[in-house]
Amino acid sequence: MKINKQSLEEQAADYLRHKIVKGEMDQGEKIVESTLAKDLELSRSTVRMALNTLSHEGLVVQKPYAGWHIFSLDEDDLWELYNLRVALESQAAAMAAEKASEADKQALRALYQEYCELCVSSPKEMQAISQADFNLHRKIVEVSGSKRMDKIYSQIANQLQSYLSITHQDYDLTQSALSHEAMIDAICAGDQEKAWLEAKANITPVTLQCQSLKDNQ
Incomplete structure (x- = not known):
């Protein structure tokens, strides 16, 4: 039992x-x-x-x-979450590029591959794709090796998942995973600067999120 x-x-x-x-x-x-x-x-x-x-x-x-x-997210909340994502996820990507072991790199590539396959097989499953997106970023934070960053990220993780759902509402979900490819490649290559830049570029601009929020109210 x-x-x-x-x-x-x-x-x-x-x-x-x-x-x-x-x-x-x-x-x-x-x-x-x-x-x-x-x-x-x-x-x-x-x-x-x-x-x-x-x-x-x-x-x-x-x-x-x-x-x-x-809870509800307004424009100020989206602005704040966007900036938190930029600060945490960009730095986590750079740290992951420095710290990632071969096992970490394999795990990241496996998650990325699962994400890609999901986007191809179930391109209309927004919640599942948003979850796969979050899981990949969550893993990068873990690979960064910073317990403090991991703790801070965990504190806002649930709101970030809702935030990701909003960013996916008006997005071509078939391209969701592919937009992460350059970031994953940079981390696995140990290129800290590029990993930081690609992680930031991967985050949807706050102005687009606010418009998406208005369109769905």
Whole structure:
């Protein structure tokens, strides 16, 4: 028998996190504790603890006199996330180019190849492609060898996944993986400067993200 060692609070947080990141709950959507507790067959205190966990991850917010809501990204949020991505991912790519072992390079190329194959086989699966995009960048941060950078990146990882979904809404998904090729090649070649430049170039300009956000409101 497989025993689930997670607490009910952790299971509830995982359930909600998955639905929010995958776009199954709308940005700004109101969450009613009592309704959610009934749907999940949990106590309101357990649900509240799960929501508090997600609030620390930036996925939900508690508004005075209005209760809990799914986070939403406005133009200022996109500007901030864009600049965080540039700072973290560009530097991570340069550090990965310096630090990557042969095993790391093989792992990066394997993830990149899976990403390419997904774009060819399932070009309309936006969520799956966005996830593959995030997984590749997440791996680069890991390969950078910086525990502090990895920790900081983890703190905004869920919002970054939502951010990536927005950037993919008006993009030719068949080209999503290919746009990362020069960056992966630079990292594997140990070219720190080019890796930094290619990582920055790979990030969609914030003006395009803001327009995409407006078009989908």
